[in-house]
Amino acid sequence: xxxxxxxxxxxxxxxxxxxxxxxxxxxxxxxxxxxxxxxxxxxxxxxxxxxxxxxxxxxxxxxxxxxxxxxxxxxxxxxxxxxxxxxxxxxxxxxxxxxxxxxxxxxxxxxxxxxxxxxxxxxxxxxxxxxxxxxxxxxxxxxxxxxxxxxxxxxxxxxxxxxxxxxxxxxxxxxxxxxxxxxxxxxxxxxxxxxxxxxxxxxxxxxxxxxxxxxxxxxxxxxxxxxxxxxxxxxxxxxxxxxxxxxxxxxxxxxxxxxxxxxxxxxxxxxxxxxxxxxxxxxxxxxxxxxxxxxxxxxxxxxxxxxxxxxxxxxxxxxxxxxxxx
Amino acid sequence: xxxxxxxxxxxxxxxxxxxxxxxxxxxxxxxxxxxxxxxxxxxxxxxxxxxxxxxxxxxxxxxxxxxxxxxxxxxxxxxxxxxxxxxxxxxxxxxxxxxxxxxxxxxxxxxxxxxxxxxxxxxxxxxxxxxxxxxxxxxxxxxxxxxxxxxxxxxxxxxxxxxxxxxxxxxxxxxxxxxxxxxxxxxxxxxxxxxxxxxxxxxxxxxxxxxxxxxxxxxxxxxxxxxxxxxxxxxxxxxxxxxxx
Numbered sequence: 001x002x003x004x005x006x007x008x009x010x011x012x013x014x015x016x017x018x019x020x021x022x023x024x025x026x027x028x029x030x031x032x033x034x035x036x037x038x039x040x041x042x043x044x045x046x047x048x049x050x051x052x053x054x055x056x057x058x059x060x061x062x063x064x065x066x067x068x069x070x071x072x073x074x075x076x077x078x079x080x081x082x083x084x085x086x087x088x089x090x091x092x093x094x095x096x097x098x099x100x101x102x103x104x105x106x107x108x109x110x111x112x113x114x115x116x117x118x119x120x121x122x123x124x125x126x127x128x129x130x131x132x133x134x135x136x137x138x139x140x141x142x143x144x145x146x147x148x149x150x151x152x153x154x155x156x157x158x159x160x161x162x163x164x165x166x167x168x169x170x171x172x173x174x175x176x177x178x179x180x181x182x183x184x185x186x187x188x189x190x191x192x193x194x195x196x197x198x199x200x201x202x203x204x205x206x207x208x209x210x211x212x213x214x215x216x217x218x219x220x221x222x223x224x225x226x227x228x229x230x231x232x233x234x235x236x237x238x239x240x241x242x243x244x245x246x247x248x249x250x251x252x253x254x255x256x257x258x259x260x261x262x263x264x265x266x267x268x269x270x271x272x273x274x275x276x277x278x279x280x281x282x283x284x285x286x287x288x289x290x291x292x293x294x295x296x297x298x299x300x301x302x303x304x305x306x307x308x309x310x311x312x313x314x315x316x317x318x319x320x321x322x323x324x325x326x
Numbered sequence: 327x328x329x330x331x332x333x334x335x336x337x338x339x340x341x342x343x344x345x346x347x348x349x350x351x352x353x354x355x356x357x358x359x360x361x362x363x364x365x366x367x368x369x370x371x372x373x374x375x376x377x378x379x380x381x382x383x384x385x386x387x388x389x390x391x392x393x394x395x396x397x398x399x400x401x402x403x404x405x406x407x408x409x410x411x412x413x414x415x416x417x418x419x420x421x422x423x424x425x426x427x428x429x430x431x432x433x434x435x436x437x438x439x440x441x442x443x444x445x446x447x448x449x450x451x452x453x454x455x456x457x458x459x460x461x462x463x464x465x466x467x468x469x470x471x472x473x474x475x476x477x478x479x480x481x482x483x484x485x486x487x488x489x490x491x492x493x494x495x496x497x498x499x500x501x502x503x504x505x506x507x508x509x510x511x512x513x514x515x516x517x518x519x520x521x522x523x524x525x526x527x528x529x530x531x532x533x534x535x536x537x538x539x540x541x542x543x544x545x546x547x548x549x550x551x552x553x554x555x556x557x558x559x560x561x562x563x564x565x566x567x568x569x570x571x
Contacts, residue, residue, distance in 0.1 A: 180429045180438070187426040190415035197375065197409070198478055199401030199430040 012163060016156045030155040035268045036162035037223055042248035042260030043169050044216030049246060050254035051182060052209040053189025057242050058099070058115030061122050062092040062214040064237035066221025068126070071138035071231055076131065081140055082150060085222045092218035093211055100210045104203050107192065116239065123237035137232030140225065150226045158227045165223065166261075169216050173257055176212070185209050189255070217245070240287070247290055250297050253304030262305055267293075328353045328513050329374070329405075329482055334383035335537075336369050343369040345537035346383070349515075351482070356504075356514045358524040358545070361534030362558055368410065368486065370534065371517050375407040375484050376400035387482065401430060406480030410487045410517075412467035414459040414474075421446055421455040423470055427477030442477055449473040449503060465496045472503065476512075483507065485516045489523050501527060525549070533557065 011018070019028035041063065048054050069091060070084030103114040127135045141151045152158060176182045184205045187195040192202050225231045235241070248267050253259025274285045301308045329351040336344040344366040351357050359367045372378040374385060376397040385393045387403055395403070415423050424442035425435075432438040446455045449469050454462060459470060468488050475483060489500045497520065504527060508514060518524050524531055525545045533541040533548055535557040541548050548554055 178435055180433055180435070183422065183426050183429055183435075183438075186418055186422075187415050190417060191413045193377070193397075194409065194413035194415065195426070196397040197377070197401060197407050197413075198427045198474060199398050200426070201396075201398050 016159055026155065029159060031269060031272055033155045033159040033162055033227065034272070035264050036159065036166050037220060037227070038244070038248050038268050039261045039264035040162060040166050040169055040223065041217060041220040041245045042252075042263055043166070043173060044213050044220055045245040046213075046249045046254055046256075046260045047173060047176070047185075047216070048206070048209040048213040050249055050256070050259070051176070051189065052185040052206055053255070054104070054206055054209070055112045055246070056115045056210070056213075057112045057239070057246065058117075058119030059213070059217050059245050060237045060239060060241035061095055061099070061119040062217035063221035063224070063241050063245075064122065064126070064231075064233075065091040065095060066218030066223075067225035067231045067236040068132060068138065068221075070222050071140050071225050071229075072132065074140055075133070075138050081226055085219070088218045088222050089215050092214040096210045096214040097207070100207045104206045104210075116242075119237065119242060120239065123233050123239075126237060127233040133232070135233060137230060137236075140229035151229065155227075158223075162223060165219060170257065170261075172212070172216075177257060181205065181208060186255070243290065247293055250304055251293055253306030256304070256306050259304050259306045266305075327351070328355075329385070329387050329515075331370075331374060331385045332383055334370065334373055334380045334385060336366075336373055336378060337381045342537050344373065344380075347534070347537070347539050349374070349532065349539075351513060351515060353481075353513055354508075354511065355530065356508055356516065356528045358528030358531040359515065359517045359534060360519075360521070360524055360531060360548075365534035365557075366537040367517050367534040371407075371484060371486055371515075374515070375405065377407075401478050401480075404479070404481035405484065406475035406478050406482070407484040408468070408471040408475055408486055408488050410490070412464070412471050414462070414467050414470050416460040417458060419456050419458055420451050420462070420470055420473075423459050424451075424473050424477045427474040430478045445473050445476050448506070449476070450499075464491050465493075465500070468492070468500065469503070472507070476507065480512060482513045482515065485514065485518075487517055487519060490519055497523065521549075 066088035069088035070081035073079040073084040074081045248263040249260040252263030331349040428438040428441040
């Protein structure tokens with residue numbers, strides 16, 4: 001197991017150089033950064049949607065808060081976009097509290113539907129707000145004046161910033177997984193009534209999970225906006241932003257540390273490929289693929305690919321000690 | 327007195343599931359609750375466990391009024407309960423299930439794990455400790471539920487038909503476990519359909535019928551009480567069975 005981790009770490013660290021020699025270095029480096037960004041978003045959603053089993057379909061509101069505020073402080077007040085990152089997190093935390101406190105009384109589909117409603121409401125309000133650029137959106141710095149503008153021509157600096165944030169997020173998630181919080185969240189997912197009977201303050205822990213999740217989802221939104229330099233209601237707050245987070249996490253394995261990472265490694269290149277092959281109309285095809293993935297996961301393997309692997313792996317390489325454990 | 331429930335009533339709309347029931351439990355007792363299906367014993371039980379809020383009445387546990395306290399608060403105060411239909415955390419291992427209970431008193435993972443391990447061994451689940459809960463059969467699940475509650479270190483344990491659906495051999499093993507729990511100094515309130523269990527374990531039995539407690543006393547007194555026989559078998563049988571006694 002250890003060598004696998006080392007190999008993964010080495011590949012992640014050296015990736016921009018590994019692809020530098022190829023003909024499409026810039027393209028592959030950009031895709032690498034996008035994979036990491038998708039992994040951050042999906043891992044962030046995974047805390048509340050995977051571990052705690054509260055399927056939020058409104059995470060675009062946190063992503064959007066994180067995406068809008070850096071560009072807002074830049075465009076409206078000419079402040080460095082970086083200042084907007086903590087502001088985005090602050091707004092997301094307030095949103096998490098305001099949304100979570102009443103909706104966590106709801107269970108299952110009702111919670112999901114409530115989160116959709118709130119996120120859509122926010123998207124509509126934002127698309128009429130002149131301060132937030134209405135339907136046109138906001139723009140970031142055209143070119144870098146200071147390093148803290150975080151505006152780079154190459155994707156490589158973004159790649160390493162994203163990698164740093166992803167490593168931090170995975171460390172936080174791992175720490176959560178092996179602490180009381182992680183056990184309580186999994187218990188809540190498995191059965192709220194039983195969890196309560198064992199002394200788990202269910203609503204409080206759901207709120208903790210949502211706030212932690214919102215913080216990192218907001219960070220993902222900020223990173224997206226800093227890299228793209230542009231945000232509008234659809235790309236920042238659209239329901240497809242939420243859906244993408246869910247699919248990425250669910251494909252790899254919701255409620256696992258590395259599932260969202262695996263989902264991102266598979267989905268982002270797939271999405272890039274369909275967009276390249278089918279041009280501008282490719283986005284439609286992307287959603288057909290998303291739909292197919294949802295159906296396949298829901299029907300055959302709700303635990304995602306990692307669960308499938310855990311189920312099938314022993315059959316492929318059966319060693320004496322494995323068969324004894326099984 | 328460890329637990330005292332006074333004039334507890336619970337209505338669902340106009341239907342009174344429990345209509346003024348009293349229960350007093352001393353430390354170290356094993357009290358049985360019996361009654362025909364739909365008698366209100368489960369509703370009463372859920373009121374004591376904090377899963378339902380009584381419409382009327384007062385429940386005091388060890389001097390603390392818990393009438394309107396949440397289920398989680400009940401656990402914190404030392405009232406543990408099992409479920410009629412086992413509610414184990416299916417995708418977690420047996421040990422992890424028990425750890426969730428142990429975290430209540432031991433916030434550190436290593437301490438929770440050590441305590442859970444001890445309880446897993448005591449409840450005879452050690453061989454399955456690394457298996458997912460979903461791989462257990464009914465007896466295993468019922469055992470796991472008891473183990474999980476034990477891990478919260480309760481002073482009062484409420485067992486809701488913890489032995490229903492077991493084979494006679496399994497019932498004997500489960501009864502041994504209940505006795506062992508009692509020896510640990512844990513007070514028990516048992517809701518049970520299996521008469522044999524109530525008669526051998528409980529020293530005091532309360533009989534529910536139509537939301538009221540219609541009889542209480544030693545198991546022997548209770549099974550000979552005409553009102554009890556009538557509740558179970560109908561009016562004619564009550565008189566007929568009472569005559570020879």
